Amino acid sequence: MNAEILSVTGLTRIFGGLTAVRDVNMTVHAGEVVGLIGPNGAGKTTLFNMLGGSLPPSSGRIRFDGADCTGEPSHVMGQRGVSRTFQITSVFPSLSALDNVRSAAYRTTKAGWGASVFRTAAYRREEADLHRRSMETLAFCDLDHRADILADALSYGEQRRLEIAIALAAQPRLLLLDEPAAGMNPEEGQRLVEMIRRIRASGVTVLLVEHHMRVVAAVCDRLFVLDHGVKIAEGPPAQVLNDPEVIRVYLGRETVDA
Structure with missing residues (x-):
């Protein structure tokens, strides 16, 4: 397996009395496509905001390409090689x-x-x-x-x-995609799948938040699942998407093709 490009240890974000992300550990290896899934309000976008530099963590560490970059602002993360998209389209x-x-x-x-x-x-x-x-x-x-x-x-x-x-x-080394398939029809979703595969083939590592399980199952090497800010599962899509706890809190069905 390739070297770690992103490592997160004990990452936590508290807003007043609300803990949006609690003690999350995760790694992403160079050349992977990794998915971050979970129900609405699970803390996925908050985690993305910390990784991209638009929100500092309350505690925990973020390392990118071996260097500690915890709390660095988004423009510095961009200079390091981290780029992202957002849930709501942000073009000029x-x-x-x-x-x-x-x-x-x-x-x-x-x-x-x-x-x-x-x-x-x-x-x-x-x-x-x-x-x-x-x-x-x-x-x-x-x-x-x-x-x-x-x-x-x-x-x-x-x-x-x-x-x-x-x-x-x-020219990022790590691309953060926040719900890239949101609002897309099936044809557009398939085009997105093909694009993500091309991005990976070009040498860019991808971490994505996504609710469309067919997209997730088609492109991701591994999945992390958040629920109420806590990581409850991780592993290959075929394993995670058929995990009884993931089905109970998020998918609401017995099995998902992966």
Whole structure:
């Protein structure tokens, strides 16, 4: 098995008198697709917010690529190589699909403000490379033919794919997907499954929160299950999705094909 890229130990988040996440331990290995599942209110998004740097933990440790990054803000986590999407689509509606991706890709550029003001040769080369990489990212997400369309004019499924393209434009090593299949029809869900497989094949590790069990079973190597902020199960999808306790608190049926 590949080396650990993410390690979480004793992670806890308390809001006033409410413990949203309690003493969670988990690991993600490089090259894996790992799913985080559980009922609404289980603490999944709170855990994601801590991993992505938008919410500091009350206690516990987060290590990414061997370095302690507990409590580091989202822009620092982005610089380390962690990128994420959100439950609610967060694109710039008045920008084209291409400009949405370009805006995220600028994080990877090196030319300073002086080069941009004087439009040096190095700046022009970097801008050309940025355009090329942005178009490649759109093509990877099946959106290159929609590059010049305003994000607000894209279909819902296209907007969800655009959000993933924006996250990928920052060249992450770990991609956090928060309910990427939410609101998708079966055809869009299958396209998402194929995209996640391509993302993994490109060398990016994926951790996703998802309620669509067919998506989870199709792409995940391992699952972690939260209930009321506590991890209640972990393991391969075939094992976890047929765990009596997981069925009782979340799935509400006897078996799930995996």
